[in-house]
């Protein structure tokens with residue numbers, strides 16, 4: 133008994149017979165137990181060392197998003213104190229309404245927040261569910277954000293700086309064109325080329341500036357009820373003019389009666405890009421349908437064409453800036469290659485999204501989906517609108 137209580141298992145008492153076997157067995161089991169404990173302690177130390185070597189913050193959250201465990205990086209980025217904060221709810225420590233909503237909705241897409249311990253740092257926070265718990269992954273994206281801002285500012289500044297020389301070249305070429313009769317035919321051709329290309333550059337600069345503006349502000353410039361059917365009537369007339377001799381059959385279908393709470397200029401930009409693309413990528417005589425519909429779930433604007441279509445491997449990439457399925461063809465349409473990137477950005481501002489359904493040689497359907505939160509039912513007297 134004394135040997136057992138002493139905890140020193142090295143030298144068991146000398147005992148004959150069955151007692152000797154009992155002591156030897158007790159000694160073996162104690163030795164095993166000790167070595168397993170040592171292994172576990174080593175494993176835990178190694179795990180903690182590894183977790184602390186991870187360059188990102190890692191936090192284990194239990195029920196009610198209570199803090200269970202975190203690594204050193206998470207402690208320094210989120211200002212967590214050990215052991216005082218153990219068991220506290222993380223929502224009580226990081227008191228940002230945005231973060232509160234992020235936890236409540238159990239969002240799986242990351243959010244970016246200023247660091248609670250140092251507001252000059254930007255943190256990207258991601259919530260990963262596993263079992264009954266959640267893992268919070270925290271990454272310092274300050275440098276990335278700074279680079280992104282620099283890139284945006286650079287593009288916006290260059291575009292802005294290009295405006296003045298472009299205006300001068302345009303103005304001069306117009307003046308020369310006014311004196312067209314005195315020019316030799318080759319010079320007139322060259323002048324026309326100069327005018328076409330400066331026109332194209334101006335469109336490019338305008339689109340780059342619009343994208344820069346969309347990227348730097350998170351919401352629409354102003355949100356007022358927009359009479360979408362009236363906007364679409366105007367766009368249809370412009371599309372007919374753009375189609376010209378190609379004689380597309382351009383139809384407008386309107387169902388449902390609601391207005392969108394949006395910035396009219398932004399909506400016009402998004403919708404016109406889709407409609408003009410449909411005209412540009414549909415052979416002469418094809419049909420283009422502009423369809424506006426809304427119900428209690430939200431609103432949709434679809435542009436359906438019978439054009440050249442897009443192969444499936446290109447569809448995920450057409451939103452990228454300057455991505456063209458067929459460079460030669462896009463050059464001829466005078467497109468800037470920024471149209472769909474602009475549409476996507478504008479829709480994101482309203483919580484909407486763009487979907488594409490397309491088959492090569494058969495046509496494409498581009499649909500803008502708007503959530504119910506930006507739709508408003510039209511007054512009864514205004515909803516009796518003739519369809520065209």
Ligand code: ADP
Nearest residue numbers: 409410413450456457462467468469470471472
């Ligand atoms: P672009 O100015 O070149 O039209 P966009 O960003 O508007 O640039 O479109 C990107 C690319 O997607 C286009 O170059 C074209 O290849 C393809 N695309 C866009 N709309 C259509 C359409 N309705 N039918 C077929 N291809 C399209």
